[in-house]
Amino acid sequence: MSGIFISFEGPDGAGKTTALNSLLPLLKEETSKEVVVSREPGGSPISEKIRKIILSIHDQDMDDRTEALLYAAARRQHLVDVILPALNEDKVMISDRFVDSSIAYQGGGRQIGTKEVAEINDFAINGTIPDLTIYFDVTPEVGIARIRKDHEGAMDRLEQEKIDFHKRVHETYQKLIKENSDRIIRVDAEQKPEKVVSDALDIILKRFPKTFNGGK
Numbered sequence: 574m575s576g577i578f579i580s581f582e583g584p585d586g587a588g589k590t591t592a593l594n595s596l597l598p599l600l601k602e603e604t605s606k607e608v609v610v611s612r613e614p615g616g617s618p619i620s621e622k623i624r625k626i627i628l629s630i631h632d633q634d635m636d637d638r639t640e641a642l643l644y645a646a647a648r649r650q651h652l653v654d655v656i657l658p659a660l661n662e663d664k665v666m667i668s669d670r671f672v673d674s675s676i677a678y679q680g681g682g683r684q685i686g687t688k689e690v691a692e693i694n695d696f697a698i699n700g701t702i703p704d705l706t707i708y709f710d711v712t713p714e715v716g717i718a719r720i721r722k723d724h725e726g727a728m729d730r731l732e733q734e735k736i737d738f739h740k741r742v743h744e745t746y747q748k749l750i751k752e753n754s755d756r757i758i759r760v761d762a763e764q765k766p767e768k769v770v771s772d773a774l775d776i777i778l779k780r781f782p783k784t785f786n787g788g789k
Contacts, residue, residue: 584710584742587710596770611669641679641683642693644675
């Protein structure tokens, strides 16, 4: 595979998707390669169907391990349908969430074990990991406040979890950053939106100078 794989991570309310939408045109100006953007859970027809099940507010009785397995299943299909083809065609692949999300949310948030969730996903991804992960960091309190303001009450099943759940997610992400410091780079997502985008852009350009002109 000759392409570049970048994932965006962060707790609920971090604004990573908004930042990605602002970053995309800037990145396209800096490279001759095609930039492909997708999301998890979802990103391909089968994975999107699984997404609806996972995030539905009508499935509150879903078992925690069932949830973790569904995320891994959606990820596998997304990998086969979208990520691997893009990488094999020498494209820049950006995924809004990847394995780290499952480790943080199901492993840490649901407390079913980060090691166990990592093992489930090792089977699903079969060795494919991002070349770079940008983590958009906000405190649980700030993230939830943003969601409540932006969504006007229409929150999905995970966003509706109590603050203790979101604190565990945040703490697990912090551990992942320390354990994968070469791959995961933190951006302070409590800054002004334009500064968040600027910081993320700078990280990408400097990490891949041969691909992005601004990294020279």
